Amino acid sequence: MVNGVVVEFPALKLMLLLPALGVVFNLFLGRRAGRAIVNVVSVAAVVGAFLLALWALGELLALPAGSALKATLWSWIYVGPLQIDLGLRFDALAAVMTLVVSGVGSIIHLYSCGYMGEDPDYARFFAYMNLFTLSMLVLVLGNNLLFMFIGWEGVGLCSYLLIAFWYDNAQFAYNGRKAFVVNRIGDAGFLLGIFALAAAFASRGLWTLDFAAMREHISLVSSAVATMAGLLFFLGATGKSAQIPLYVWLPDAMVGPTPVSALIHAATMVTAGVYMVARLGFLYQLTPATMEVVAAVGAITAFFAATVALAQSDIKRVLAYSTISQIGYMFLGAGAGAFGAAIFHIVTHAFFKALLFLGAGSVMHALGGEQDMSRMGGLRRKLPVTHATMLVATLAITAVPGFSGFFSKDEILEAAYVSGHYWLWGLGVITAGLTGLYMFRLFFLTFYGRSRVEAARLPRLHESPAVMTIPLVILALLSLGGGWIGLPAGMLWGDRIGEFLRPVVGQVKSVPGLEALALSAVASAAALSGLVLAFVFYVAAPGLPERAAAWSGALYRALREKYYVDELYDFLVTRPLFFLSDVAFDRVIDSYAIEGLVDGAAAAARGGAAAIRRVETGNVQHYALTYLCGALAVLAYCLYYSMRHG
Amino acid sequence: MISGTIGAALDASWRPVLAPAVVAITAMAVMLVGSRLGEEDSEGLGWLTFSGLALAALCAFAAVGRHAPAFAGALIVDDYTAFFYCLIAVCAAMVVLLSLDYVPALELPSTEYYALLLSATVGMMLLAAAGDLIIIFLGLETMSISVYVMAAIARRDPRSSEAGLKYFLLGAFSTGFLLYGIALLYGATGSIKLEAISRALQSSALAASPLVLLGLAMMLIGFGFKVAAVPFHAWTPDAYEGAPTPVTALMAVGVKSAAFAGFLRLLLVYLPALHAQWGGALWVLAALTMSVGNLVALAQNNVKRMLAYSAIAHAGYILVGMTAAGGAAGAAVLYYLLGYAFANLGAFAVLVAVERVEQPGTTLADLGGLAKGQPMLAAAMALFMLSLMGLPPLAGFVGKFYVFSAALQAGYVWLVVLAALNSVISTYYYARVIVAMYVNEGAERKLRARRPGLSVALAVAIAATIIIGVDPRPYVEMAAGAYASAAGIARSGVRAAFLAH
């Protein structure tokens, strides 16, 4: 930022326009255009965006460090001093994210052409996917909080639409809504965070939600406000990035088509929270307490999700919990101040986790949609490409030295250690071991051992078509080599990505080489021991897991049932809410109290009418009597009056 | 023009009674002609009556622009008198138009019917013009006795004779009270001339005397009966329901206007000195009248009976205006009566049109589906209901607006709030009529072929209800001028009070 310049770069608008056009085309013309054209258009839209991103990256690299490209679509909400544009800003952080989104997005779009090859609703699918890409690009390119919020909610919407893509299944639709609603809880926090921040700046005379301006004047914000805003934004992040306490939607989100799980629920959308925290790093750095919270929630989530992943038998569900766990790492890094490391982990995670999902998708494709690992096994010969690429990905996520996950995770753990979070570091190391265990459990259960595939499915067992395997290979290469862009400082070309990001996200202090080496060794040892344990359990001695499960009893059941958190939420939140709405409000308060007051007034009027009309008996003498009473009353009034005044 | 010619031809002292005289002469003519004609010629008699009343309405203008006692103060001729002469004549004429269909259909004795209608009109006019207590009494009785008979004139309908009888018994009973009041007031002040009474009461010693108070109370009771104020209202529903529909219209509009004309002149013009005494009583009467009228109307299914209670309720609103006293109130009440008269006449005209011969009286069920069979009739009825409800820009709304203004101006905030709440209640039963016509399904019924007279009456009522509401200015001027002339204050005085300049 110090020496950076900001350059107008109108092509950024094009980057949004392409997927937008894809959406419009697919929605309105998709069915008529036919499958081939839809495939081409949809993939081209994202690939085009990727190429534009590369071009923009080239431009950016040509500028001094800390520079940014910008473009403004049009002015949006202008009220008084507050002027919010739909503005785009392409700095280092946005560049990395844009490349991941459009790059991995391109690969997954390509893969989808094969995966959704038989689905009749392909046009709708690609419309949603393009809409997602558009929203995600808005999220990462938006130069102010509110524009970012459009993308932020937009990706949530797309997530909902895609989880519920096969809407005929009521459960899928339910899961989609669950995701959206839980996300909205986070979004509410995000929105309140915006208000808190805007109010803090406004009270000092600065009306802005622009990242650059806020960053420049962050000193205007008191640390109390920063803490509050930081926590609110982090609430938003826990929703979007599936962290405790709002992670519950992500495992259920796996019912969507697998490319969706890969793109949205692994590679991009769920990391948006981390991106946001990194983007607001200047705010978080003001408030150590919030950083602690972020780090602790991250580490605990990482550990927690990893334990759950140990006992799941649904392949995508395991991957979902692993995603939650990995994002936990990212927050651990961010909380430790290593925003660069967190972003780096986003990148590597995007590679290997997308690959894992796509691999799982390939397995499912081969097995006719089977997701249960207890009905897999021994697939390595039938699915050689899938097997090989999955192995790379599993090694990467396990953080075996040399694979991409190793570098990023290592940086995170080192940062945690350096910043003094020893407990969290320890938790991270244990989680690393667990990661090795559950990931290789998945790997072995799927590809090794005895085949448990249902007999009916065996004849049709086949490797996926090239349109699906090519993306697998590309991602495998990235998973293998993608980590080398961020080597430890001083090693070969050093931490390129970290340096690239530094002007935006700041720098963390590092430890001397030897100590760093020791830390890496501990983490790697933990990961490898997990790997070995998995080998023993699921390849060498296949009977062992059952005995272990029986031995651990309640603990195992708790893990398998995900600690009963869904049930707990149901009991604590959902049921009371519906009770309140249905019984307390609808049937009691609205029907009796409020309605009753209204109908009661009407009934009182009718009752009064019924009573008074009884005076009108039809008997003329009663009338005379009434008359007389009235007359006497008037006379009495006169007497009273004359006595008082006379 | 005609009035001018006639007026010039006559001695000036006859001018005040020109209109009632015309009506009285017409009444005699009707009796003479009627005795020569068969019953089948009732329509001719009707038109004769109508022309007499129309002429009387024109003659009413002969009284405009003067303020002078006539016949030694027995009658007062001023714009106020002219206003009511005109209003009463028009109302009676409208009732004639309603009767053109009705009299032959129910085989009522036409000669007697029209003659009584005319004599009732004479009584109303006298009441409006009365300058002394005797004329008040005479006018009241001339009007009442005629109407008693008219109410009972449908001899084949037991309800008609019951209505007439009840009305008569209670009316006579009430006359006793009124008379007693007259006697006491006369005894206390030594005069039967309103002017003189008013002057005498300027002295505060006299104003506080119990005799005056008792007399005043008795007068209140007597007039309270005629204007159907609660608790002296009990006759109203039965009499309205049982009487032939045009007669009900006459009671609701003519009798009521005339009674208020006399009542208003007595209290506001001649007894303002006693406002402290009668104001409180009237406050209570107004509140009771509005509330009871509106509440009980809620429970009615017979439209005529419902309109009877509605008439009671409207009397309550008018009493609110009277309670306020003062120039603004006087003008507001006059204007209110104008708007009220046409909306009510119109409503009764519709009832006449839809009433079945074999079963007089109309329930809400009888109105079912009217909008389909008779869209114009239904629309007209809806319009009248809306005006009575007090919805802008119809006459009923502006009337309410002025009455509320006058009362608020005098500081009667709570009474006005009560009136507003009552208006809310009234919405329900007026709207029920609309629902019956527009929402409910009814049996297809063939209605009598309508004579043009009824259509004319409807058209006049519709036009008046709209025009008086949309452009109230000339009518407000008229009302304000009339009241100013009666109260003997400069017209601009009322304008200053009531309008803003």
Added chain:
Amino acid sequence: MTANLLTLIIFVPLVGALAVALFADERTVWPAAFIFSLLPLALSIYLLVAFNPHDNGYQFVERRPWIADFGVSYHVGVDGISLFLVPLAALLVSLTLLYASGGDIDRRPREFCFFVLMLETGLLGVLLAVDLFLFYVFWELTLIPIYFIIGIWGSQRRVYAAFKFILYTMLGSLLMLVALIYLVLHARGYLGAATFDLTDLYRVPLSHAQARWLFAALALGFAVKVPVWPLHSWLPDAYSEAPTAGSMLLGGAMFQMGVYGFLRFAIPLFPEVAREAAPLFMALGVVGIIYGALLALAQSDLKRLVAYASVSHVGFVVLGVFALDRFSVEGAVYQLITHGLSTTALFMAIGMIYLRRRTRAIGELGGLWRPAPMLGAILMVAMLSAVGLPGLDGFVGEFLVLLGAYFASWQAAALAVSGLILGVLYMLWAYERVMFGPLAKSADRGIADLAPREVAVIFPLIALMFFLGLYPRPLLRRIEPSVVAFLARAQAAPAPALSFDRAKPQEFAGLRVVP
């Protein structure tokens, strides 16, 4: 044309109503009514173009005496607050007619068109009147047509709903009338002449007690119409029993009246009391947001659901207005527009479902996306607009309201935000049950997707939702000066506390006879 533009806009529909009622036959009535409704729409679009965005006062003012003696004048004008509500009302009436002609109103079309056009005159009059008397006349004029529309063309419990609606509204409006008269009479003591002119009445000093009662009376009238919790109980009945076309008008074009009343009359006339009452109304707004949302969650009828959702959404508007903050008020005005659009679209979509399946019960429906994807898509967009998805129109207003409310009271904003969460919950839950899931009922299978005319009816709304969500600037720019002027009034220091001269009314009250 400009000289009489507003008069033309207001009264062309009335002329149309009479023309339709008197001359049209069954065949020509729909096109005739539609054309008559297009005229004010065209005129109001011209109004948009010709409006000067920098002027914060009334424009296109017409003023001629009416009941001159009482200070009543025919005084109309348009400012930034009403500017967009006028074309919106005109548009919604046109769309309603277009929609209703497609089978929603299957009997007595002539009367229907008559009432709708009459209603349009009332609506436009309410928005454009600057004279309080005139305002009141138009205010009441809207009552009757909608009463008929509910009562004649409504569903099962229509009569009950119509009565409830009219009684509620009359209760509010008659007390309002009393207050208006009181105010005018009081003002005469200062101004020397009675006047119902809003701009004159601003200058009248009132004692605190007077201002409090007057504000209470006006606020009651407007609050019923909004409706502010807990005066809402007419709304679910009216909205759900009315025919679809009636619900569209009620929910889309009439709910603005109450809020508009607050903005135009209740608050500027009694700023001091309004400021005092602001916390109360903000609280009621927040309660309304949550209460409406929770009740919407419990509904099993689609229209009732949208009705309670409206209660929730107008809670935001009330919150925004009474936060008395530049952002929130402008957001509230913006929400008047956007909520009208989304509610209309929702009712329209529900009506389309009803036309196909003859039911609105959520439990009876299911899996409709399969046979009718376009309908599903449109309902989705409408719902998302209603729940304030950024990028669609609802968000802009909601954001501004909440931002302003946050400035006024962060607690209120924090509670109100829960409405956003619950909004997604009830809307999407209903959506899920109706559109998603298996095709359970055989009756659902055969239903047709949208016909071209239906697309034509709803497309303008959808297009506007996107436009207003993505490019609100031109609207905000024109609304802003008037909002600033409104706030200047609302924040004004109390008028100089002259002692009220009680002698003047006494003069009139005790008129004495001249002997």
Added chain:
Amino acid sequence: MTPVSYYLVLGAALFAIGVAGVVIRRNLIVIFMSIEVMLNAVNLTLVALGRALGSTDGQVMVFFVMTVGAAEAAVGLALILAAFRSRHTIKADELNLMRW
């Protein structure tokens, strides 16, 4: 000389008796007669007051009242007769076709 108040009290008593008769007696003819008693009580009052005031207005008034009373009697009896013809009763409480 008898003070005027005696007459007034007598008048008031007669009036009260008339009122009581109207309210209590069931026979329509008797009720009507009671009303006549009320009118005559007023007449007595008027005459007494007129004499006390030394003005003739009171007496004049009485003439009118008597005239009107005669008219009322004619009309009233005719109405009672008509009612009797259609309902065959002259009991006040049996004439209740219309009520409420």
